Amino acid sequence: MEVVIVQDAKAGGELVAQGIADLLRRRPDALLGVATGSTPLPVYRALAARVRAGTADVSRARIAQLDEYVGLPAGHPESYRSVVMRTVLKPLGLSPESFIGPDGSAEDVRAACEAYETALTAAGGVDLQLLGIGTDGHIGFNEPCSSLASRTRIKTLTEQTRADNARFFDGDIEQVPQHVITQGIGTILEARHLVLLATGEGKAEAVAATAEGPVAAVCPASALQLHPHATVVVDEAAASKLKLAGYFRHAYAHKPAWQDL
C-alpha cells in the first residue's frame, strides 16, 4: 500500500484527478469506479477543470457506482445515482449511457445486486476505484465486520453512518434509509487500482487503522492491504495519527519518476 500525504483536500483532489487523466491517456475507455460523499468532490472538480482546459479527455470514460441507498424513489436527489449524475457525469459532460450502477429502487433487491455484479463483469471490471472512508472505517457501505470476501449485497447501516449522512437529508437521521446496496469488499478488491482519499481530522483514526492496523473486518478499509495496487491519499489532518508518516513522506519524495499514481 502506498500512502501519500498531501497538504490539504484541494491538493489531494489535484493529485487523484491527474492520476485519472493519466489512466485515461493509457486507456481512454477506462471504467472509473466513483464514490459519493464530500471527500471525492475536489477530485471531480479538478478533473472537470482539466477537461475544460483540454488537458484531460474523458469522452470515452465509463463510470461505475460503488453503493446506493435502498428504498429512495428513483430520481430522489440524494440517491447516489442522482448524486453521481450531478457531481460526476454532468460536470464531465458524460451521458447516462456511460454509467452503470445498482438499482436501489428495485422491488427485488437481491436480483438487483446480482445484476450489478454481472454488469461490472460484462464491462470488463473496474480499472480505478476511488474510495472515501467512513469514520468507522467503512468503504462503500461495507460497515464494520463485513466479510472481506463479500460481494454486492444489501447491508444495514450503523447509527453512526446514518448520523454522519443525515447532513444530506436536512439533518434528519430519520430520513436516512436503514438499508443500502454496496459492492462487497471482495468486489471492490477486484478493481485493478484502488485509490482511497481521506481528508480531515475526523478520519485520522480510521486512516491509521486502515494503513497500520491489522487486516480485520472490524475496519473494512484495512482490506486494502490485501490489494497489490492500493494508494491511500490523505491530507495532513487525516494523516495525524499515522506512526509511519515520516517513512511515507520519505518514500513519496523518492518515488521513481516512471511510477504512476
Ligand SMILES: N[C@@H]1[C@@H](O)[C@H](O)[C@@H](COP(=O)(O)O)O[C@@H]1O
Ligand atoms: N457510502 C459513502 C462512502 O462511500 C463514503 O466514503 C462515506 C464518507 O463520506 P464523506 O466523504 O462525506 O466523509 O460516506 C458514505 O457512507
